[in-house]
Structures are given as C-alpha cells and as structure tokens.
Amino acid sequence: MADPLSLADARAAAVALGAAARTPVREVALADAADHVPAHDVRAAGDHPRFDASAMDGYAVRAADTTGAAPADPAVLRLVDEARAGHPADVAVAPGTALRISTGAALPAGADAVVRAEDATERDDAVHVGVAVAPGHDVRATGEDVARGDVVVRAGETLHPGRLALLAGAGVDALHCRRSPTATVVVTGDEVAPGAAELAAGAVRDVNGVAIPALLRAAGIEVLDVVRVGDDRAATMAAFAAARGDLVVSCGGVSVGRHDHVRAALERLGGQEHVGAVALQPGKPTWIGALPRRAAAEDGAVLRPVVALVGNPGAALVTAALFAVPLARAMAGAAPAPVATARLAEETRGDGRRARALRAVLADDGDGGRRVHVLPGQQAHRLASLAAADVLAVLPPSADVLPAGTPVEIVRLPAG
DSSP: OOOOBOHHHHHHHHHHHHHHTOOOEEEEEGGGOTTOEESSOEEOSSOBSSSOEESSSEEEEOGGGGTTOBTTBOEEEEEEEEEBTTBOOSSOOOTTEEEEEOTTOBOOTTOOEEEEGGGEEEETTEEEEOSOOOTTTTEEOTTSSBOTTOEEEOTTOOOOHHHHHHHHHTTOOEEEEEOOOEEEEEEEOTTEEOSSSOOOTTOEEOSHHHHHHHHHHHTTOEEEEEEEEOSOHHHHHHHHHHOOSSEEEEESOOSSSTTOOHHHHHHHTTOEEEESOBSEESOTTOEEEEEEOSSOOTTOOOEEEEEEEOSSHHHHHHHIIIIIHHHHHHHTTOOOOOOEEEEESSOEEOOTTSEEEEEEEEEEOSSSOEEEEEOSOOSTTOOHHHHHOSEEEEEOTTOSEEOTTOEEEEEESSOO
16 A cells, blocks of 8 residues: 555545546536536626616605705605506606606616605605605616626536526526536445345445445535445456446445455556545545546546545545545536634544544534534444534644644535
8 A cells, every 4th residue: 555645635636636537518507507617707698787776665766856855844756657677667757756666676767866665755646755865875776786797607616506696697598517527336345235134144234335425416426326346356347447427436445455456456457546545534545546448538538537435434424525525526627615614622632643534513602603523433334423423523633632622624514
C-alpha cells in the first residue's frame, strides 16, 4: 500500500480527477434543471421587474401632487381609471388626478409613486390622500433586481430553487448544463448477502449496497447498477471491466489481506492510481484512481474514475461522503463547496498522526454560533451513529485531544 496522503491532498486529488473527467454538456429546460450545474455563466434575457410596477394596493399618483398632505389636510385627487395586475390602465395620470392600482400592476404613464390604500380614502369620485410621498414610493422599478445582460448564475453553481426562480424571472427558459454523472456500485465480499432472508453462518447483510447508492443519489448521481461479487480476483476484475456509467464506487476488498482483490484487479485492468491510502480514520485504505474505457464516452472521455472504499459500512459511508461525492460533483462541473465550520461541543479525542472524520450532530449554541456534538459509536462497523448523524466533524491530525470550543470543519450528510 502506498504511503498515505493527507486528507486535504486526497480530497484535492479526488476533485481534480473529477474535473478531468467532466460529463458532456447538453441543453436543459429550466423546468428540469434542478440540481444541474450550468457549464457557462447565464445572463438575464430581460429586465426583472420588466416594467415599473406597484408594490402595494393603493393609488398611482404624481408625488408632487401629495406635497404637504396630512390626515387633517389631505390632497384631493380625481380618480380617472384603474390598473390591475395583467391589465394596465388606458389613461395617463395628469396633474391633480390618480387611479386605483393593484399590487403588481404596471405603473401608468405620468405616475411616479404609489399611495397605500390605508393612507387614503375614496369619496365622490376622488381620493383623499393623507400622506406626502416621494417619487418612487412603493414602486418596483424596472430592472431594479436584474438588468438585461446581467450574469444571474455563474458556471459551476448548482441550481437550487432560489436560482431557478431568478432564472425564470430573468426570462431564461433553457440553459446548457453538464449531464449528471452516472455510476455503478460494486459491493465485494463472500460474506455479504442482499435482502432480509435468513442468513447463512458467518454472513452479514448488505448495508453498503443500499446506503452508498442512496448517498450518491442524494448528491444528484444516477446509480445504474449495484453489482455484488465474492472474494475472487477474476470475478472482481470482471465486475470492474463490465461496470457501466461515468464512475465506479466499490466497497470492500481494498486493504492488503489475502482475500482483498480490488487493488490487484484495478492494477491488472490498467488502473491509474491517484490516491493509494489516506491518513484518515476511518478509511485509511481508500483508493482513488481511474480505469481506461474500452470505448470513449459520448464526450470523448477515455478514463472512468474509480473510488474504492473500505467494506465496513460506517467507514464506507464516511469516505464516500468525503471523496466519491465531491469527485462526482466535479465531474458535473460543480464548483467546490465552501468549507463550513462549527465548534466542538465537548472535548474530543483526536489522532496526532491522521485526521478523524466523526459522525456528529449540528446544533445552534444559543449565541448565534453552531456547536457540533460527536456521537458515540464511531467504530467502522457501527450503524446507529450513521442513522443519527447529520454531519461529519473533521478533526485535523494536530492533537490527541481537542478541547470543547475548538473550531473544526463539518461536512453535511447526505453530502451534495
């Protein structure tokens, strides 16, 4: 096994490999673009708002006509028309006149302000305005949010509902995005049995074949196949060689025991090793690299990234979140996620030689900050802490004990 890389270097290598194996670009309708990643900066096709509009129900007026108005001495303006959302007024506002206007309705010509309904009273075909307003009062100005040609979403920014709303408002109905990566998950081990049927002696239930695909799907990765293979080198080679998709994630068989065949299988298939081991607990034997494709992909890619994880499910899910997910997101063109931090709620044991990635729960500390509570049951085979965790607390390899209040990186689960 190669000398372990630091966690930072291993994560950087995974992202770099993903960026080198990006998926092809295609046009995607805005309605179908959630969680996609634009391949280019996207510019507004029009202004938002498209026109000057009322921000309130009330009356469209000339601000100058309300100068000095007060409840005891209102400005009296003749009502001439009405503007509703989707139904602009047919007449302009002339000096001494006003018209009723609804929220979202286009401001009529001649008007430069809106008086709220509660600040005025209608009487005898006139409106008595009890407040003075300035030009622009309660008016949504053309382009005040976005102007035509503005960059509204940057390349690499994942399209969440807020960005989709901005794109829709800016008149964008389709954009060019990278295709979401596809993956095959390979689960190794003679002892692994799928389903809930009665187990043979020494058998264990297939946890990774359920949890790892679920994690990948939560990160926007399409899982094409889950392949199970025993501890046999030829069968392991065949599983990797036949794997479909842009990415292969395997679980188990990656250490250096007599019955661990993943490394040898990848080597014989021409695998390029980028990470041979990581100074991390859990997950030191993690292997990251690429296999040559027998035929080039649709975008001409000739390499298929591989992330080979350890078999213990606690460690497999942790390392999949740290390596497989950011690698796949880089394949989709996503920009690296900003580093998030929180303070340890309790004194926590570290490891002076390597980083630790601990299952944890994030909570507000009551003072506007965030505290992370490390859960019990961190052993690689334990599952209860996986069910309870919403983040990983990543401890640096700097001390054997980190006191409460120490800031540490957090990685959200499910990662994505």
